Amino acid sequence: MTGVQKAKVDVALGPDQRADAAAAAVLRRLLTVVAENVDGAIAGEDLEYLHQLRIAVRRSRTVQRQLRHVFPALELPGFRSDFRWLQRATGEPRDLDVYVGQFGSLAKLLPEALHDDLGPMRTVLVEHQQAARAGLERTLRSRRNAELMDDWERLLESLVELPLEDRPDAARTISDLCGERIARVYRTIVAVGEKVSDASAAEEFHALRKKCKELRYLLELFGVQLFDEAVVGPLIDSLKDLQELLGRHQDREVQIAMVRSLTDEVAPRPGGGPACLAMGTLVARLRDDELAARREFAEPFASLASPDRRDAVQETFG
Numbered sequence: 001m002t003g004v005q006k007a008k009v010d011v012a013l014g015p016d017q018r019a020d021a022a023a024a025a026v027l028r029r030l031l032t033v034v035a036e037n038v039d040g041a042i043a044g045e046d047l048e049y050l051h052q053l054r055i056a057v058r059r060s061r062t063v064q065r066q067l068r069h070v071f072p073a074l075e076l077p078g079f080r081s082d083f084r085w086l087q088r089a090t091g092e093p094r095d096l097d098v099y100v101g102q103f104g105s106l107a108k109l110l111p112e113a114l115h116d117d118l119g120p121m122r123t124v125l126v127e128h129q130q131a132a133r134a135g136l137e138r139t140l141r142s143r144r145n146a147e148l149m150d151d152w153e154r155l156l157e158s159l160v161e162l163p164l165e166d167r168p169d170a171a172r173t174i175s176d177l178c179g180e181r182i183a184r185v186y187r188t189i190v191a192v193g194e195k196v197s198d199a200s201a202a203e204e205f206h207a208l209r210k211k212c213k214e215l216r217y218l219l220e221l222f223g224v225q226l227f228d229e230a231v232v233g234p235l236i237d238s239l240k241d242l243q244e245l246l247g248r249h250q251d252r253e254v255q256i257a258m259v260r261s262l263t264d265e266v267a268p269r270p271g272g273g274p275a276c277l278a279m280g281t282l283v284a285r286l287r288d289d290e291l292a293a294r295r296e297f298a299e300p301f302a303s304l305a306s307p308d309r310r311d312a313v314q315e316t317f318g
Contacts, residue, residue, distance in 0.1 A: 004048045005036040007055035013225045015175035020070040020167065022174035023063055024156045026221050030056045030063075031153060041090075042137045047097045050136070054094055057087050062217040066181045069169035072162060075155065082148045086139070093136040096129040099258065106255070109285040110278060117278035120269045124262050178222040183317040185215045186235075190305045198294045202253050205294070209246035212239050231316045238309065242300040245293055252290035259283050 011025045033056040040049030061083050068076055099106075103122050107115045139145060164170050169177050189211050196204055216239045223232045259279050266275050303309070 002036050004040060004046060004052055005033045007033050007052050007059060009221050013174060013222065015173060015226050017174050018160065019067065019172045019174045019177045020170040021160050023067050023070050024159045027060055027063055028156050030060045035149060038140050042140055044133055047101060050090065050094050054090050057083060059217045059221060061087065062214050066214065066218060067177060070167055073166040079152060086145065089139040090136060093132040096125065096132050099125050100129050110281055114278045114281065117274040120266045120271045120275040121262060121279055124265045174222065175226045178218060178226060179317040182215065182218050182223060183313055185211060186313050189215060193301045193305060196297065205246055205249050209243065209250055212243050212246065215239060227316055231312045238304040242304050245296055245300050249290055249293040252286045256283050256286045
């Protein structure tokens with residue numbers, strides 16, 4: 001088993017490179033990251049293996065979605081479906097790894113006198129984690145996953161040789177195509193963010209977070225090499241600040257649902273009564289922090305969507 005392979009892509013790209021060749025180079029590197037983290041993800045001794053595997057899958061999905069017209073129109077939907085399956089199948093094990101690993105941080109949201117009362121909840125979480133990890137091994141060792149990796153590699157290796165009829169963006173330069181996509185996703189983020197308020201549904205915050213991830217991945221995979229660092233660097237920093245806030249909001253929303261979903265399992269266990277009372281208090285604290293994140297949204301969004309930032313994006317990627 002090799003060490004953890006980071007989902008950072010360091011392949012060389014040129015602004016005049018064909019878009020399909022550049023996309024294939026980036027995606028081959030991400031595929032390597034997935035493959036080299038599989039054994040470590042299954043072993044589970046270092047949770048970073050699964051984390052980096054999932055980042056590589058998410059980044060691959062962003063390229064598939066945002067640069068979709070460099071791929072064969074009839075083949076891409078199947079790959080997108082399979083990569084979505086892989087991301088979802090690895091999601092629960094990763095979430096439970098985080099819940100168990102960061103359980104102490106959750107407990108600290110409660111008065112110290114209640115910390116021990118959460119013991120039965122942690123026991124149930126560990127049981128779920130063990131079951132999810134068994135499912136993770138089945139997923140990563142499955143024929144479907146093996147065939148996905150092999151078929152995706154074959155497509156990437158042959159991509160630039162395929163006919164162009166159903167790949168209208170394939171022969172464009174990567175800087176032209178990525179500049180267009182970066183500018184468009186940024187404009188979408190600004191438009192959506194301007195409509196978000198304290199009263200917005202959680203789904204609106206989540207949708208904005210996903211768009212921010214897409215933009216950040218485009219910038220990190222392609223933008224840092226192809227465009228002015230004086231624009232790209234600060235844009236990534238602003239995205240990180242907003243993503244951190246939106247991630248905190250999403251985490252709290254998901255954690256609330258998770259705590260509530262465990263109540264029926266925790267209640268009949270020894271110490272279940274006090275545990276459920278503590279879990280109710282925990283839900284209230286999580287909700288308070290979720291609402292606080294909503295109130296704090298305006299500042300990082302204003303930085304990302306400032307007039308100067310909009311002008312810089314238009315001039316650089318427009």
